[in-house]
Amino acid sequence: EAQVTQNPRYLITVTGKKLTVTCSQNMNHEYMSWYRQDPGLGLRQIYYSMNVEVTDKGDVPEGYKVSRKEKRNFPLILESPSPNQTSLYFCASSSSGGVGTEAFFGQGTRLTVV
Amino acid sequence: GENVEQHPSTLSVQEGDSAVIKCTYSDSASNYFPWYKQELGKRPQLIIDIRSNVGEKKDQRIAVTLNKTAKHFSLHITETQPEDSAVYFCAASSGSARQLTFGSGTQLTVLP
Numbered sequence: 182e183a184q185v186t187q188n189p190r191y192l193i194t195v196t197g198k199k200l201t202v203t204c205s206q207n208m209n210h211e212y213m214s215w216y217r218q219d220p221g222l223g224l225r226q227i228y229y230s231m232n233v234e235v236t237d238k239g240d241v242p243e244g245y246k247v248s249r250k251e252k253r254n255f256p257l258i259l260e261s262p263s264p265n266q267t268s269l270y271f272c273a274s275s276s277s278g279g280v281g282t283e284a285f286f287g288q289g290t291r292l293t294v295v
Numbered sequence: 296g297e298n299v300e301q302h303p304s305t306l307s308v309q310e311g312d313s314a315v316i317k318c319t320y321s322d323s324a325s326n327y328f329p330w331y332k333q334e335l336g337k338r339p340q341l342i343i344d345i346r347s348n349v350g351e352k353k354d355q356r357i358a359v360t361l362n363k364t365a366k367h368f369s370l371h372i373t374e375t376q377p378e379d380s381a382v383y384f385c386a387a388s389s390g391s392a393r394q395l396t397f398g399s400g401t402q403l404t405v406l407p
Contacts (some may be wrong), residue, residue, distance in 0.1 A: 189394050214394075214395075216397075221304070221399055221400075222399055223397040223398055223399040223400045224303070224339070224384060224386075224395075225367060225397070226394060226395070226396070229394060239298065239394065239395075254358075257347040272336065273341070281326070281327025281328075281329065281342045281344060281388055283329070283344070284329075284341070284395060286338040286340070287338060287395060288338050289338055
């Protein structure tokens with residue numbers, strides 16, 4: 182089954198404690214990205230990756246890091262989480278063909294930073 | 296960068312009526328406009344999309360229209376049903392980086 186898998190689904194952590202949210206896709210997609218969803222603000226892109234070892238900032242990259250060492254994985258790293266990073270996070274992947282292709286989303290990770 | 300505005304933020308309709316959600320975008324280079332539906336507690340899923348060389352696209356009860364001159368596009372849902380209740384997001388992309396810029400979302404409630 183084609184899917185994007187995020188882990189964990191729920192996470193409560195304390196300010197300053199480094200954490201990683203994993204994202205894996207099995208569709209051989211070149212393009213992957215991370216979004217955060219906050220009420221009234223929609224989905225805002227944090228980082229994206231065009232392919233292995235190619236990453237770039239999205240609209241709200243401050244406080245986040247990513248890496249793309251393998252095509253299927255795109256982890257999101259919060260080196261020193263703060264309460265304003267409490268949010269619902271989605272990973273998404275899409276293929277690189279043509280003008281616009283469907284983005285497939287993971288099931289989401291609800292992060293609470295206290 | 297691209298800016299997408301979406302209206303209204305909430306919309307309630309009676310079952311069987313039509314619903315219309317509107318979006319405007321700022322970057323004239325944008326050429327791909329998808330719509331995503333997010334049910335409560337679920338992930339966003341693509342329901343329909345349109346490319347800049349097309350003015351209208353229809354899929355059963357849903358349709359999307361695009362006016363490139365005015366830089367706006369709309370989602371139309373006819374004969375609404377309770378299962379259409381969800382948050383709907385529009386998005387725009389200029390394609391080369393496949394960056395999708397999303398609108399702020401519309402909570403659609405279909406009243407039985």
